[in-house]
Amino acid sequence: MIPRYQRVLFWILAIASILMALFLLHGCEQAREKLTRHRDETPLAAPVATASETVHLALADDADGSIKIADRELALPSETTARARALLSRLIAEYTYKNSAHPIESGPAIDDVFLLDLPLHPPVATRNSSVKSPEAGSATGNPAVEPHTPGGQLAVVNLHGAFADHHPSGIEPEMLTIQSILGTLYANFPRIEQVRFLVDGKPRDTLNGHADLNRIYAVANTTTR
């Protein structure tokens, strides 16, 4: 025989559980309504067919160590950093084709490209955070990066680690890849004056044991022949 107080306690707990379940369901319903109310249900922009344009690729040749300009028809995004990334990705893709004059293992190469307006001052490391003059920044040992012409930009090219690790090792192959990237940026982006390379978002000493990546490269016409 179950005591009466236990039966009363059971029914109280059962009713409390049902009430709590109803309360939770109500809360979930309210949360869903709130999310639905703020959802932007306007349709996505319809895809637009971008017209192809002529771009100039500075293509390297291992046989004679030369860089030559070759024109290609490409549809590129309009936003500048996306354009730069797409263009450099296409450049590296050229080297993964069969019979390439500068063969590179296929795989993702360009993770991202960032464009920064110059001059660029280093962060100021000081106890007094109210003092933030550019001159104080140079006192940390990192000089400001100045433009050669007004409006000049610094491109930060972030490479995939796997690309750097599997890149053919040697002074010639590594320098040709860098010169190819610099030459392509020079030929297509007149505002980009300087380039800094990162690998997986971090500074790295060399591309794959030889070409120095711990420096800012000047963008120039790297065609040699």
Place this chain on the structure above:
Amino acid sequence: MNRNLVVLDPAHGGPDAGASLGDHIPEKYTTLALATRLRTALTAAGFTVIATREGDSADPLTADQRAEMANRTQAVACIVLHATTIGSGVHVYTSTLQPMPEDAATADSPRVFVPTPWETAQARFVGQSLRLSDDVKNALATGNLPSIVGRAAVRPLDNVMCPAVAIEIAPLLVEGGNPTPVTDADYQQRVANALTAALKTWRTHADSRTVPQ
């Protein structure tokens, strides 16, 4: 400047094996072998040779330490040795730094101490390095060795205060035949002989040229 002193830098070493040159041969051994041959040839030609590494130490000098070693010697030339499987022939590189006037401090101007930035220490010597690379190119041509001459951002070229070139040997392509690998002893000896001839020419030139102190 010591006109009989040459600094050789066989690149890589220790945990830094460099490029893989096929059959699991790392670049560090090939550069060391080439340096040994070159050292013998240079010594026979009357040069004193200092090498930044003699063997494959587990704890080799860093690029900065190699440059420091070279900068203390006031050598007539500093030669950095590399090897690769890409391309063909011998690649001759000089620093990418813009040359500075070698006679910047003239007799008329007051002598003012101007510190040399480490990252651009080679700038004062780029003109001489370019002339040295010309001598190397001519000697390689005389030895029937194809060459490519260029500029490269390779450490420690920018940090050394002497006429400096980086020599990278690549397989020797033969028309209608198999390429000669960089590990071939005869090929390495031919390169060493050509470099010795170039440095003998350079030593003669160094006598007749104004050399910054």
